[in-house]
Amino acid sequence: MKEEEVNRCQIQEWFPKFKSVSIKTVIQELPEAFIQYLLDDSGPFLLPLSISNDDALPNRIHKPEEEEDYVVSEGSEDESERASPPPCFPELELKIKEAIESLGGSVFPKLNWSAPKDSAWISSTGNLKCTSFSEIALLFRSSDSLIHDLCHAYDSCIDKTGSRPLNFFLALRKWYPSLRPEMEFRCFVWNHVLVGISQREVTSFYPALLEKKSILEAMILDFFEENVRMRFESENYTFDVYVNKDGRVKLLDFNPWGAFTLPLLFTWEELEQNYKEEGNDLEFRIVDSQCGVRPSLKTAVPYDYLDTSAGSGWDQFLRNADEELRWQTEAAEAGA
Secondary structure, eight states, X not given: OOHHHHHHTSHHHHHHHHGGGBOOEEEEEOOHHHHHHHHOOSSOEEOOOOSOSSOOSOSEEOOGGGHHHHOOOTTOOOGGGSOOOOOOOHHHHHXXXXXXXXXXXXXXXXXXXXXXXXXXXXXXXSSSOBOSHHHHHHHHHHOSXXXXXXXXXXXXXXXXXXXXXXXXEEEEEXXXXXXXXXXXXXXXXXXXXXXXXXXXXXXXXXXXXXXXXHHHHHHHHHHIIIIITTTSOOSXXXXXXXXXXXXXXXXXXXXXXXXXXXXXXXXXXXXXXXXXXXXXXXXXXOOOSGGGOXXXXXXXXXXXXXOOSTTSHHHHHHHHHHHHHHHHHHHHHHHO
């Protein structure tokens, strides 16, 4: 693939053109200082100093093995021995706060291409739902998958000229609590032809999909023909969609063909052969039995965060989780 094909899949590039058929999103360019903060692993795990009193997260995630990094020796006046002050991004935080409020108070964050799905474990909700700048910073700072965007976006390009784009953007996407994972699908386009559709969540079996398969296939194909084909400039690519309960199809994302994009229930070879040998027939694959479930990619909790002493980052995480559980229980009892 070429760099231009990868660049087209950046959300700030495709979203303005497809805004009317996608979900509500606010895109904010990120300052280089914040990018360097995400890349910096030379010191302790510091969250940005918040200008808002709403954020309950600690600025520092406690790592016992780094204790001596920030404890000042008795009697020492050497500033080099003192802890570095937490970073602060007041203008960015204010813009993000305004964007979150405009999207209903909860968002799903991502960079140019990727979302920090591998760091969902550190969220008190166990997912990527964010209501503040600090929560976004925590997910981004804890994510290894975002290193792809930051350092390796063009590794698979035959005309690679650099390792990163000139600018990075934060996309804040409206959080919809009622979304059903079984209604998200990845679509594969080869030579401007839709050759494959795969269930996006392949770690579960959803019997209801068996009955809806032909209807879903027709809806997604119509959506592609009317809204995507010939409007997205690449010949080969993938796109993700979500089908609402009322039958409307929403565009979620674009990704390049191959490379770091997951083919899910297909292989790339199967998809190419399907186009070349089967008369451009569209194939729609779902997990059709419990035996077809694929294992999920588990993300382990780093050993650094196993300190559960009072005031530690893990202690705060557990407190947030307890608070979230209480809130959900009270809401359920109120609605009963």
